[in-house]
Amino acid sequence: MLDQIARFFLLFSDNIVIIPLLIIGFIWLDRATFYHAVCLILFSILVNVALKVTFQIPLSPSLGKKGYAFPSGHMQLVTVLYTWLAFKINQLWLRVIIIALLLGIGLSLIHFDYHDYYDVLAGIFFAALLLISYYFASLKWPQNLPWFILGIASFLMIYIHWRTVEILSHTWMAYYALWGLIIAEQIANKKAIASVRSHKLLATLLCFASILGVHTFFRYVITLNQPAPIYQLQWLFIGFIIPWTNFSVAGSMKRYKPKS
Structure with missing residues (x-):
């Protein structure tokens, strides 16, 4: 029973939910809100990888996978995404649901031993730092922010390459998608x-x-x-x-x- 509940919550951290949500939100709901949400997610992935190769705390041996656990990438990503939506969409019921959702995702990651409490809390902490930095930068330098983000993203890719033997696929995915999104949005x-x-x-x-x-x-x-x-x-x-x-x-x- 607990496994089924945990899998339900983790669905909301999966691409099968997140990608359609972002596309539909971008086209149907609020272009600006969801454009920044996508930028934040992609940038968050790069930041998370840079943090992981800095701390280099391995995943739990029980998972049988190579990689680093701290901070939790899943927790950082969903915190960035859903907190941004809760902040920009001023609906109390949505904020209550998102708080419950984030709590459920965090506990589910711990339940399956994907991460421990420190990994999850660190994911929330760095997500909060990223959200605050992005929000105030968007207020102070709205025109230059996209190019500022791409510049930092490129620097992070260089740093990740310096710290690790091979840059993983999902890191390239985030980097390329960020470039494509920002260039198209500047035209649009x-x-x-x-x-x-x-x-x-x-x-x-x-x-x-x-x-x-x-x-x-x-x-x-x-x-x-x-x-x-x-x-x-x-x-x-x-x-x-x-x-x-x-x-x-x-x-x-x-x-x-x-x-x-």
């Missing part, structure tokens, strides 16, 4: 976005179809045998696709709208 900022329901639906379908197409191409044409820096290049395109589909649909509809 000057263009119309999908605001009509039918346009949003079309943008959503186009987004998921494009992501599936890119992933399929890399899986069967580029193949998994390629080095991580090559294979994970797909995330540069996937990161670009999310904002691109939003403004491309709006632009196309505006162009072909019949004149009265």
Whole structure:
């Protein structure tokens, strides 16, 4: 019973929930809120890897996996994502749910012995530092923040490479996706976005179809045998696709709208 409850909570830290949530939120709910949420998640992954290769505290031997445990990457990521949404969406019921969700995820990570209390609490602590830093930087340097983030991300990749023999796939994924997202959003900022329901639906379908197409191409044409820096290049395109589909649909509809 406890295992089933823990698995339920951990679903909310899985890509199968997080990626659709971010895409739908970006297109349908609030573009700015979810754009920053995606930036925070991707940047948080890089920060977390840099912290792990700095402290180099190994995972529990019972997991039978190589890697580092401190701070918990899952806990840091979900704390960044859901706390940002709770902060930006001013709904008491949502904040209560998110507090319960984060508590459940943290306890579930401990329940399955993926992490101990120190790992989980450290994930929350560094997530809070990242959120505070990002928020105040966005207020003080709103125009320069995207390039500032990319600069730090590039520095972190150099640092990670210096500290470890091999940069893992998910690190390349976050780095490439961050570049694609920010570049596309800088272009989209000057263009119309999908605001009509039918346009949003079309943008959503186009987004998921494009992501599936890119992933399929890399899986069967580029193949998994390629080095991580090559294979994970797909995330540069996937990161670009999310904002691109939003403004491309709006632009196309505006162009072909019949004149009265």
